[in-house]
Amino acid sequence: MKKIFIIISVFILFSCEKDETVKYLLTTSANPEEAGIVLPSTRQYNTGDTATLIASPAEGYVFDKWTGASGDATTTLVIDGDKTVVGNFVKIQFELTVSVVGQGTVDQKVIKAGGATKYDTGTIVELTASPKAGWIFKEWSGSMIGTTNPQQITLDKAKSVTATFTEKNEFELKIVNDGQGSVAKKVIKAGTAAKYTDGSIIELTATPLSGWQFEKWSGGAGGTNNPVQVTINSNTTVIAVYKNLSHVVLDNDGITLKAKADATAGTTCQINGISYTVVDNAMLKSWISTGKDLSKAVTTLVTDMKELFKNNSTFNGNISSWDVSNVTTMEGMFEGASSFNQDISKWDTNKVTNMDKMFKSCTKFNQDLSKWCVVNLTTEPTNFLTGSACDNDDKKPVWGTWPECPLIGDWELESWTNKSGTDHTQFGTGEKKCDNYPSNALTINGGKDDYGTYKMTTYICYTDGSTMKTEMEDGVWTYNGTNNQVKVGPNQQSLSVYNLTYTKDANYFTVNYTITDEANNNIDVEEVWKRKK
Structure with missing residues (x-):
C-alpha cells in the first residue's frame, strides 16, 4: 500500500511541473498587406524562445522598419510575453531629374501616385514645357525623347529628362518682282512689319501693272495661286514672276x-510709241533687198545670217537691237561690207557655230566684241577679222567663253527653302546664321576653255556663342547646253547637273536640288542667290 502511494505522489509531482511551462502568442503582419509577407506567421512560442523574423517585400516595395521589433529585414526576437510584430514596407522611389536648355520651364504633374520630386515606382508623370517669351520648345531628350508637349513618363527607375528650348528667331521676308508689278503682304499669324518670328504665316498678293500678267511664284513660294500663303522659318526670298503681254x-x-x-x-507691236515687226529668215532678206529700216526688225525668229550683207559696201545701218540668240551661222555675214562699223557688242551669239570670214574685208569695222558669248567656238574662226580695222586682240571674243554670262560675278545666298515640308533646316544642331555675314558667298569666274571656276565660302555661327567657322569650297562649272542648266563639281570628272532660273534683270537666280537627311529621307531644296553689288 505504501508503495502505491509513492508512485501516485511521483506522478502528481511531475504532472504539476509540466503544467507550469508558459506559452505566448506571436502575432505577425505586413503593412500594407499587399507590400510583402512576414515570416513566421502568427503562432505560439514557449517563454524564452527566440523567434527569427523575416520581412519579404513584394515587387515594387522595399522593407522599411519593424513595429514591435528592431533590426534589419531578417532579425530575432526573444519571446517573453505576447508579441505583436508588424513588418512595414514602402514603395521603391525614384528621382526624376528635369533640366532645361535655353529659356523656359517644365511643370511636373502626377498622373498616378507619387510625390513631388521623388516618385513611387510605377508613377506616371506628365511633363509640360513652357518656353519664355522669345523662345520655343524644341524637343525632349534623355529618358524621354520626342517633340510631343506635354508628354508622360513612367518612373520604374531613376530618370533624367532635358527640355530643350531654342530662341524664336526673327527672319526677313524679301519680295523680288521679276517683271512689272507689286506684291502686298498680309500677316495671317504672328510676325511684325519688317521681320517675322519663326512660324509666322504671311499672305502675299501679286498685282501686275497694265500690260503684264502674274505668271507664278518662285523662291520661298511656288505655284500659281494668287494670293499665296508663306510660312516663315528662315530668311526667305519670294519672287513674283510677271509675264509681259506684248509680243515684243x-x-x-x-x-x-x-x-x-x-x-x-509679221507681228507688229509698239514700244515707246515706235512700231516694230517680227521677221523670220525670208522676211529679213526681203527687208534688206527693199531697203527697209532694219532697226525696226525684231529678229528673234531668224536662225541663218550667212552672207546677209556680203559685198554691201554702203550698208552701215543701226542693227544693235537685233536679237541673234537663235542664229547658228554668221559665216561671211559682213564680208566686203566696207562701210559697216556699228556697235553690236550686246549681241547674244551663244548658239553660233560658224563665224568664218564674218568681218573679212569689212574695212571700217573696229568695234569691241570681247563680251560676246562664243561657247561653241573654241578657236578663232578662219579669216574672222582679216582685212578689217579691228586688229586689237583685246577687242576680239574670248573664244570658248561667255564673259557676260549671267552666272559670272559675286553672289550671296539670299534664302534657303525646304520644299518638302519637313523639319530639316539649312543649319545643323547648335548652328545659326551669322549676324554680319551671309550664310554662303559665291564667286563665279569664266575661263578660257569650256570650264569656269568657282569659290564658295560658308560662314557658320553657333547658338552658344562659339567662334565663327569658315569653310571653303573650290570647283569648276560649265554649261550643259543651255544657260539655264549647269554642271558643277570639284573637277571636270565629277560633275552634277543643276537647273537654274534667272530673274529678268539677272540679279537673282534660283537653283533646285535634292539632299538626303540623317534618316535617309529626300529633301527638295530651293536656293535664291542675289548678285552682290
Whole structure:
C-alpha cells in the first residue's frame, strides 16, 4: 500500500511541473498587406524562445522598419510575453531629374501616385514645357525623347529628362518682282512689319501693272495661286514672276528687242510709241533687198545670217537691237561690207557655230566684241577679222567663253527653302546664321576653255556663342547646253547637273536640288542667290 502511494505522489509531482511551462502568442503582419509577407506567421512560442523574423517585400516595395521589433529585414526576437510584430514596407522611389536648355520651364504633374520630386515606382508623370517669351520648345531628350508637349513618363527607375528650348528667331521676308508689278503682304499669324518670328504665316498678293500678267511664284513660294500663303522659318526670298503681254519686249540690256514665243513673222507691236515687226529668215532678206529700216526688225525668229550683207559696201545701218540668240551661222555675214562699223557688242551669239570670214574685208569695222558669248567656238574662226580695222586682240571674243554670262560675278545666298515640308533646316544642331555675314558667298569666274571656276565660302555661327567657322569650297562649272542648266563639281570628272532660273534683270537666280537627311529621307531644296553689288 505504501508503495502505491509513492508512485501516485511521483506522478502528481511531475504532472504539476509540466503544467507550469508558459506559452505566448506571436502575432505577425505586413503593412500594407499587399507590400510583402512576414515570416513566421502568427503562432505560439514557449517563454524564452527566440523567434527569427523575416520581412519579404513584394515587387515594387522595399522593407522599411519593424513595429514591435528592431533590426534589419531578417532579425530575432526573444519571446517573453505576447508579441505583436508588424513588418512595414514602402514603395521603391525614384528621382526624376528635369533640366532645361535655353529659356523656359517644365511643370511636373502626377498622373498616378507619387510625390513631388521623388516618385513611387510605377508613377506616371506628365511633363509640360513652357518656353519664355522669345523662345520655343524644341524637343525632349534623355529618358524621354520626342517633340510631343506635354508628354508622360513612367518612373520604374531613376530618370533624367532635358527640355530643350531654342530662341524664336526673327527672319526677313524679301519680295523680288521679276517683271512689272507689286506684291502686298498680309500677316495671317504672328510676325511684325519688317521681320517675322519663326512660324509666322504671311499672305502675299501679286498685282501686275497694265500690260503684264502674274505668271507664278518662285523662291520661298511656288505655284500659281494668287494670293499665296508663306510660312516663315528662315530668311526667305519670294519672287513674283510677271509675264509681259506684248509680243515684243525690250531686253534687260535696254537695247535688244525680243519676240516672245507666241509671236509669228509679221507681228507688229509698239514700244515707246515706235512700231516694230517680227521677221523670220525670208522676211529679213526681203527687208534688206527693199531697203527697209532694219532697226525696226525684231529678229528673234531668224536662225541663218550667212552672207546677209556680203559685198554691201554702203550698208552701215543701226542693227544693235537685233536679237541673234537663235542664229547658228554668221559665216561671211559682213564680208566686203566696207562701210559697216556699228556697235553690236550686246549681241547674244551663244548658239553660233560658224563665224568664218564674218568681218573679212569689212574695212571700217573696229568695234569691241570681247563680251560676246562664243561657247561653241573654241578657236578663232578662219579669216574672222582679216582685212578689217579691228586688229586689237583685246577687242576680239574670248573664244570658248561667255564673259557676260549671267552666272559670272559675286553672289550671296539670299534664302534657303525646304520644299518638302519637313523639319530639316539649312543649319545643323547648335548652328545659326551669322549676324554680319551671309550664310554662303559665291564667286563665279569664266575661263578660257569650256570650264569656269568657282569659290564658295560658308560662314557658320553657333547658338552658344562659339567662334565663327569658315569653310571653303573650290570647283569648276560649265554649261550643259543651255544657260539655264549647269554642271558643277570639284573637277571636270565629277560633275552634277543643276537647273537654274534667272530673274529678268539677272540679279537673282534660283537653283533646285535634292539632299538626303540623317534618316535617309529626300529633301527638295530651293536656293535664291542675289548678285552682290
